[in-house]
Amino acid sequence: MNETASLESNLDNKSKVEYHVSNIQETLDQPIIIFLGESLFKQILDTENGKYELINAQSPELLINLIVNWNTYYSKKPEAILLSDNVLSKLNAEKLEKHKKNSSFKTVPLIVFSDRKNEQTKDLARSIGADEYFHKPIKFKSLIPRIKFYKRLKEAGFSKEDSILNEDKEYSMYFLKRTFDITVSLSILLLVSPLLFLTALIIKLESKGPIFYISKRAGTNYKIFDFYKFRSMQVDADSQLEKLKETANQYQDGNQFVKIKNDPRVTRIGNFIRNTSIDELPQLINVLKGDMSIVGNRPLPLYEAQLLTTDEHAERFLGPAGITGLWQTLKRGKGDMSAEERIMLDRIYVRKNSLLFDFKLMLKTIPALIQAEKV
Template sequence: MSDFISTEVLDAKSDDQIVTVNIQEDLNQPIIVYLGSELLSNIQNILDSKYQLIDGQNIEKFISLLKDWSRHFHTLPEVILIHDSLLADLSKIKFDEVKKKSGFKTVPVIVFSNQLNKKVKQQAWSIGADEYFHEPIKFKSLIPRIKFYKRLKAAGFSRQDAILKKDKVYKMYFLKRSFDIAVAGTALLLFSPILILVAIAIKLESKGPIFYVSRRAGTNYKVFNFYKFRSMQVDADTQLEKLKETSNQYQDGNQFVKIKNDPRVTRIGDFLRNSSLDEIPQLFNVLKGDMSIVGNRPLPLYEAKLLTTDNHAERFLGPAGITGLWQTMKRGKAEMSAEERIMLDRIYVRKNSLLFDFKLMLMTIPALIQSEKV
């Protein structure tokens, strides 16, 4: 069981004075700060984890602890956990000020409640919380969520960026379309020798077509023929249903399908996928106007038909693209959930601009070589 660390307050006369704390820090253990000990019952096995738990005790001491954090600790906490019983009295202005001045802008904030309460949920969003839980959760399931929000904040985004106004349809602007045509046309000319070599390699290894063509849903749910170099066996689609049940990377509702170490992939296909060369034919989709260089990934129809609620459908209110925000932040990371991927897609819809596209293209370069076979 991990050591339970609590703050010992020596002076707390007023809000303006710094509260001195006496804490023994273990540099080998990451830190979790919590406000409201009731929330510990909402997280299963947290006391058995290799984390230091710092009790904020009450709002005054909690704010003072955060304000004076650097005097006692060498690193920022992994996450701040808050129970809803103390949420109403937590000043958003003071909390935001402390987070900004003390360098806590990249630390996720999660609110816990014993039951679903819409008013409390709105209070959680108002203080900049990244997540609201109203049911018990296993600590090992909470860790990937914390890591996701840390990456999101480090990249300059927040959950609030995924809250969109409902637009009618997306219409690509002139500069983006001009940029897409110029980049796709130039890239196809430069890659033409590679296209020929890859086509020959695919034909030599196995019988079947060079290109894989599937129906995808893109911008505004528009359905089109999506092109890739074939990286799988010819009968790959018939094997999908069985693999979805046994090997799907996304196990949280199956909105998306991603098979780790996919047995259907051929030897040349494995190389094409890990080098992203299988994506080159999508440049033809860009020239046709089906897709953009940067945007949200067009989805197979069996996935798109599951995303019809308002929150999910918003990810289609932007351009479909070869690369996008979720690819650069999450590609090859096994803990990615479907909910996180949708959130990143929605953030892109809200943030998309030519300048943002340039940034994502630069971020795509180190993400091209995947760390996992997914």
């Protein structure tokens, strides 16, 4: 036993925390990650040239004490808590959740790692309120977007019940949701009919071409349908897309999705109706037809949908296609949005799938309607 281990063995839990943390100098510009489990230390030791400060909690008791006394030693919250599966059975789930709720750790993601898939381990991970359970190797660089994703999800007010860790649910369009969709879409169309007429007139006067942009989209169960929007771009916009995908696509991580920042194809009136979401109003016709729902996962252009056919990606198509959804409320207009985060948000929506959750998302959609960025 070395000198440090010998000293720590003679300290009580609170003193161990004080001793442990006092030997770690906080660097204000470095994010902090707490981990527990020696196998994890080997995986995340190379943390992108020291961009992250790692704190080894050393034991389940010390982890809980570290959470309780965190604000005494640090001025900022950690980015995440990473746990190896072999420590789960030793953790007091009730005590861990209690102290997380009563501290600044409420929005800190908790992620469990295992060498292989194990349902018992998954159940333990769920019991301690974990946000994710990994049962295959993952590079630290790939882990960071997941951590940011769950951190943003929790900060937006979504609970562990919204986590992707929860069991799969099959989607079916139930009566109440369909009734709600018809009532809301018809009411809004009647209410904004003068605005629809005025928008159509200005589009026709400003540039040659059709009033509506109609494209083929893939919705629930990959069903293909005609998707309606007010035309906000030049008539030859589609022919310019391939070149713009290479130079201006906001999604650069695998390129499953395409969203052009400061799109040069957008007309003057198009810029206004996109930033105010007026261009989306004709999709209420799709809702009335039954192609879409008010709330759901965005129907994708066929060139995007054909890239998302693996089991993990295909899950997003098990839910309803919608005008607004989970990723719009959390990520719309954010330059750091990744395709991976968007897919995870879509999968979470499929698993939640309830009218109450739809109401919650509709309320969160209102402040997201006016975008800060031209995307």
